[in-house]
Amino acid sequence: MTGTDTRDLTALEPRLPSPLQEVADGRFERHGVRLLLKRDDLIHPELVGNKWRKLVPSLATAGGRPVVTFGGAYSNHLRAAAAAGRLLGLPTVGVVRGQELADLPLNPSLARCVADGMRLHFVDRSTYRRKADPETLAALLRAVDVADAVVVPEGGSNAEAVRGCLALGAELGEHADVAAVACGTGGTLAGLAAGLPRGRRALGIPVLKGGFLDGDVRRLQERAFGGPRGAWSLDDRFHHGGYARTTPALDAFAEDFEHRHGLPVERVYVAKMLYALLALVQEGAFPRGTTLAAVVTGRPFP
Numbered sequence: 001m002t003g004t005d006t007r008d009l010t011a012l013e014p015r016l017p018s019p020l021q022e023v024a025d026g027r028f029e030r031h032g033v034r035l036l037l038k039r040d041d042l043i044h045p046e047l048v049g050n051k052w053r054k055l056v057p058s059l060a061t062a063g064g065r066p067v068v069t070f071g072g073a074y075s076n077h078l079r080a081a082a083a084a085g086r087l088l089g090l091p092t093v094g095v096v097r098g099q100e101l102a103d104l105p106l107n108p109s110l111a112r113c114v115a116d117g118m119r120l121h122f123v124d125r126s127t128y129r130r131k132a133d134p135e136t137l138a139a140l141l142r143a144v145d146v147a148d149a150v151v152v153p154e155g156g157s158n159a160e161a162v163r164g165c166l167a168l169g170a171e172l173g174e175h176a177d178v179a180a181v182a183c184g185t186g187g188t189l190a191g192l193a194a195g196l197p198r199g200r201r202a203l204g205i206p207v208l209k210g211g212f213l214d215g216d217v218r219r220l221q222e223r224a225f226g227g228p229r230g231a232w233s234l235d236d237r238f239h240h241g242g243y244a245r246t247t248p249a250l251d252a253f254a255e256d257f258e259h260r261h262g263l264p265v266e267r268v269y270v271a272k273m274l275y276a277l278l279a280l281v282q283e284g285a286f287p288r289g290t291t292l293a294a295v296v297t298g299r300p301f302p
């Protein structure tokens with residue numbers, strides 16, 4: 001095997017536990033609510049945010065085998081998997097949604113994947129949708145020509161990833177009453193909720209439209225822990241039109257938050273979660289004296 005020994009992840013010097021910072025924001029203070037930022041975006045310069053917690057457990061056991069994973073044209077997960085492959089000395093293959101992209105110049109996100117050594121394989125949307133089906137997956141693995149691969153699902157949410165997020169809840173411990181996280185696949189929420197101590201709860205803000213996540217989080221916990229764990233809920237009102245969609249109100253909010261607090265606000269996930277917290281505080285959703293922890297799961301690209 002080349003590169004870093006995958007078992008010696010400390011060589012990558014992750015900043016763990018990630019910092020927990022209080023921010024002074026009059027809009028929260030007025031309602032008697034404290035806001036803390038759980039800075040997972042500072043864990044590692046390349047395996048940012050929940051990517052360290054979710055990917056490292058799968059890749060640490062890869063033992064030099066190639067890693068095959070999946071994502072869209074701007075996937076944070078694909079970029080993180082490519083970077084992890086380079087850092088850990090593992091070959092990576094990214095199966096990308098959208099056959100038509102094969103004939104276009106690579107966008108900056110996919111170009112970064114390639115620069116990190118990831119081999120890209122473009123597939124049409126219908127094949128992509130069926131990628132978890134065993135026959136489709138076997139055909140895909142034949143097409144990318146890798147034997148004995150570690151297959152990591154889209155968004156990285158396998159049981160190892162969910163268990164990897166337990167530490168996020170444990171680090172927050174008694175510091176916050178409610179821990180909020182933006183949700184794509186729900187894997188981070190599933191692990192966070194399970195890792196929180198009794199009496200604390202997790203709040204998920206889905207960035208996709210559709211309201212399907214409840215069952216997904218349950219299934220992820222079932223697979224990772226054998227049953228439901230922790231207290232969690234979802235608030236489906238803050239997707240702003242769907243994945244990677246935005247609204248003028250969300251843009252203005254994110255820009256203002258950056259100026260107020262000097263935090264680079266990742267727009268696809270983190271902005272929606274912070275926006276939701278302020279809206280909920282203004283609705284009076286949290287009793288006075290509540291401490292909120294907002295998990296900063298990523299940072300803007302590039």
Ligand SMILES: Cc1ncc(COP(=O)(O)O)c(C=O)c1O
Nearest residue numbers: 076184185186187188269297298
């Ligand atoms: C920055 C960021 N935050 C949150 C998430 C959501 O994580 P999950 O898919 O575990 O719900 C992602 C997923 O890719 C992400 O990139």
